[in-house]
Amino acid sequence: MYGWIWRHLPGPTPVRVLEALVLALAIIALLMFVVFPWAEPLLPFNNVTTPS
């Protein structure tokens, strides 16, 4: 998977390194701001209320 991505990044090595970095950051941002906020209420970690 990682090899496949590396082979499909265009440009010479330094450019590829930069591209890979941007890709990784984009995925982290997607997780932090979209996926985790959505998933969190579905997980049993942080319920603090009792029924009123």
Add this chain to the structure above:
Amino acid sequence: MVDRVDDEPETVRVQRPTPVPVDGPLRKAVRGFGELMITAGLVILLFVVYEVYVTDILSAEKQDEATTALDDKWNSNTVEPVDPQRQVQYDLIDGQAFAKMYIPVFGPDYHFSIVEGTTDKNLEVGPGHYIGTALPGNPGNFSVAGHRVGKGAPFNDLDLLSSCDAIVVETQTTWVVYRMLPTTGEEAGWAEGKAKNPKCAKVAPLKDLANTGASPYAKTVGQEIVTPAQGEVISPVPHFAGEVPVAQQAALMTLTTCHPRFSDKQRLIVHAVLTMSYPKANGFVPPELKEQ
């Protein structure tokens, strides 16, 4: 002769390079699986970072906004002279702050604005008031939920609160001081033991409350751990199914959070009783706020 010399490098070049092994389907599958597992591990680690740190940052921003909005509201309302005889008026708007809470033993920087409502969205802003429970200083049970991990974690150290520790609530017109009730273990020897501490002057096991016979407050202690379904901890009289006239109800404050930390298997509950209230005045700060 000339030909021979020219040919020599030729023969070297003709030698085949060692062939690059082509990955078989099994090798590809195993590698793909391994990479997926590593990725999943990284995602889970990242989730922990999100839960414990990133939500703190996001919530701090929301808490600041709510506090600013509350300060603006309080400041703008003081234009009218406040009539002390008038009942305290609250505008309770879902998700908006209406009071501030301080727990002096948690340090002078421990303060949170309490918002109305206890939905997930409300609790991202700060501790949330259970809709319909009593308001600060009133008879009944002023109940507040708060996160223990992440999202500002207002109730992170709730298990460290001990009996007689003050919980100070500031409303637009009043400072309200609650103190944590004796715990189950402390109730028996209360009068001879902790009651001598000056902090405990107005704190006593609630089951001794004037009532004769079985007190409705028999089960109300400082700290308890309950199952998530036990909503009776925030009833006007905790754990009591019968009716108690409002005039005879004690003014309690109840804090709820998850227990154990990082889990929602149980709830940690702290009950406190009203011991003091002061009208707000310029420059006046309740002495309880300076307790350590």
